[in-house]
Amino acid sequence: MAEKTEGHGAPDYRAGFAVLVGRPNAGKSTLTNALVGQKVAITSAKPQTTRHTIRGIVHREDGQLILVDTPGLHRPRTLLGQRLNDLVAETLSEVDAIGFCIPANERIGPGDKYIANQLAAVPRKPIVALVTKADLVDRAQLTEQLLAVDALGREVLGGEGWADVVPVSGQDGYQVSTVADVLIGHMPPSPPLYPDGELTDEPEAVMVAELIREAALEGVRDELPHSLAVVVEEIVPREGRSEDNPLLDVRVNLFVERPSQKAIIIGKGGARLREVGTAARRGIEALLGTRIYLDLHVKVAKDWQRDPKQLGRLGF
Numbered sequence: 001m002a003e004k005t006e007g008h009g010a011p012d013y014r015a016g017f018a019v020l021v022g023r024p025n026a027g028k029s030t031l032t033n034a035l036v037g038q039k040v041a042i043t044s045a046k047p048q049t050t051r052h053t054i055r056g057i058v059h060r061e062d063g064q065l066i067l068v069d070t071p072g073l074h075r076p077r078t079l080l081g082q083r084l085n086d087l088v089a090e091t092l093s094e095v096d097a098i099g100f101c102i103p104a105n106e107r108i109g110p111g112d113k114y115i116a117n118q119l120a121a122v123p124r125k126p127i128v129a130l131v132t133k134a135d136l137v138d139r140a141q142l143t144e145q146l147l148a149v150d151a152l153g154r155e156v157l158g159g160e161g162w163a164d165v166v167p168v169s170g171q172d173g174y175q176v177s178t179v180a181d182v183l184i185g186h187m188p189p190s191p192p193l194y195p196d197g198e199l200t201d202e203p204e205a206v207m208v209a210e211l212i213r214e215a216a217l218e219g220v221r222d223e224l225p226h227s228l229a230v231v232v233e234e235i236v237p238r239e240g241r242s243e244d245n246p247l248l249d250v251r252v253n254l255f256v257e258r259p260s261q262k263a264i265i266i267g268k269g270g271a272r273l274r275e276v277g278t279a280a281r282r283g284i285e286a287l288l289g290t291r292i293y294l295d296l297h298v299k300v301a302k303d304w305q306r307d308p309k310q311l312g313r314l315g316f
């Protein structure tokens with residue numbers, strides 16, 4: 001565990017969880033990457049796979065913003081015509097603020113309205129409307145969209161509508177720090193929840209976790225839809241190896257919610273876990289350019305993903 005850095009003890013320090021929602025292609029991943037300052041969301045050939053529960057952590061002098069993923073809500077294609085499921089509702093109710101992404105360059109459509117109405121059902125939560133891709137429109141169009149988004153907020157939420165409306169471009173960086181300011185402003189006063197420079201928000205660890213997650217879900221995606229968290233505990237060089245023959249020890253915990261899911265991951269006599277390890281190891285060795293020893297542990301952490309605050313205890 002890293003020590004708290006200076007400034008983090010400030011009395012006005014804020015920390016908490018936020019989620020970016022919005023219809024597909026609204027610019028959530030691009031904005032997440034811009035906020036976090038490094039590429040965390042790995043582009044996948046498979047569209048709209050749910051990635052990480054924690055998508056990134058914004059560390060600042062005055063606060064910390066933990067961006068979490070909401071399985072499902074950013075996939076209205078599967079949710080349209082269906083009630084917002086309890087899981088999504090619970091995740092939304094447990095974050096401290098919601099950023100609702102609406103592109104500047106497209107008319108507000110049924111997908112946006114659907115999500116807006118779902119958000120309106122979440123009680124007393126600051127919802128910040130983020131008008132994304134602002135670089136694609138001129139000032140007049142941007143103003144028009146800001147007004148339309150504001151009107152949507154008043155319509156679905158009543159009263160003053162959204163807590164804030166902020167135009168932003170994740171692509172060219174316009175107003176990205178303002179978005180961080182506004183979201184952190186909605187976080188509760190709290191000491192930092194994660195040490196700065198945590199391994200899990202480093203690109204390599206994120207990619208390693210992603211490779212393992214993909215391998216572990218292969219063929220059992222239906223049984224384990226959103227119930228798997230992969231935490232890379234450490235990546236350390238094996239001592240006593242020569243420079244031209246290095247080996248990295250990669251120690252990883254896989255968290256599932258139920259013992260039955262643990263059994264699925266491990267397989268009969270551990271056979272499936274060995275396959276997962278072999279498949280993931282190839283990808284990780286290619287990624288890191290060195291041989292690795294992969295140590296996988298499967299653990300049950302009940303209802304971990306329903307409780308973002310519990311994630312800290314999972315070692316994120």
Ligand SMILES: Nc1nc2c(ncn2[C@@H]2O[C@H](COP(=O)(O)OP(=O)(O)OP(=O)(O)O)[C@@H](O)[C@H]2O)c(=O)[nH]1
Nearest residue numbers: 023024025026027028029030074133136169170171
């Ligand atoms: N010009 C411009 N393009 C953007 C911006 N943000 C995102 N895009 C583009 O819009 C597309 C979708 O962006 P993503 O960030 O992947 O959107 P998303 O909301 O995460 O999409 P899903 O994963 O499908 O939900 C990509 O082609 C991006 O390059 C922006 O600020 N400006």
